[in-house]
Amino acid sequence: MGQSTIFDVISSIVIGGFLLIIITQMYANVSENTYNNTNDLIVQENLVALVRIIETDFRKIGYCADPSKIPDPSKSILSADEHSISFKTDVDNDGIVDILRYSTGLPSGLTTTPNPRDRLIYRTVNGTASYGISLGVVIFDFMYFNAIGDSLSFPITNSNEIYAMRLSVLLESPFAYDTTYTYAYWRQLRLAARNLKNR
Numbered sequence: 001m002g003q004s005t006i007f008d009v010i011s012s013i014v015i016g017g018f019l020l021i022i023i024t025q026m027y028a029n030v031s032e033n034t035y036n037n038t039n040d041l042i043v044q045e046n047l048v049a050l051v052r053i054i055e056t057d058f059r060k061i062g063y064c065a066d067p068s069k070i071p072d073p074s075k076s077i078l079s080a081d082e083h084s085i086s087f088k089t090d091v092d093n094d095g096i097v098d099i100l101r102y103s104t105g106l107p108s109g110l111t112t113t114p115n116p117r118d119r120l121i122y123r124t125v126n127g128t129a130s131y132g133i134s135l136g137v138v139i140f141d142f143m144y145f146n147a148i149g150d151s152l153s154f155p156i157t158n159s160n161e162i163y164a165m166r167l168s169v170l171l172e173s174p175f176a177y178d179t180t181y182t183y184a185y186w187r188q189l190r191l192a193a194r195n196l197k198n199r
Helices: 002-059
Strands: 077-080 085-089 098-104 119-125 133-145 164-172 183-188
Touching: 002 098, 002 119, 002 133, 002 164, 002 183, 098 133
Parallel strands: none
Antiparallel strands: 077 085, 085 098, 098 119, 119 133, 133 164, 164 183
16 A cells, blocks of 8 residues: 555656646647737738838939929939938929938847847938837848839949849847747838939
């Protein structure tokens, strides 16, 4: 009788230990999934917000409510490189030509997040001092094409050759779960800027 009681106690301890390990593992998996899903949602929302702003602005390259202010819209891009672009547009739709510039800061320029790859993105209107927006941008790369569809090599010395452009954007979560960052990627193969085609 005594030996079976000891065996029952030991068996109960072993089974209880296994159950405790299973419950702990399930809790860890639930925590990881919750953290990753939350980060994924935040990154997706940031990407959607950024893409909406970009598409609205780039659709208006060379546009002005007063067309006489930009007589040749195809010459609206003032400068362009792999990570930035500057162009004429009418930001407020008030008939006044504005200069809009998109650019990025250096990687690890952010001290508020532990992600070493994220950078600030700047949207500057008429050269006024602008503060960078931290959305988790890791990649913000342009590629430009001429009227026959050939890609233009950097540095671009004549921005009037730009007929179309491609933008690739990668966002990552500012915080990692076990060194893994959640990410979202967007690439627009041909950004719609109809005024560039007025040649």
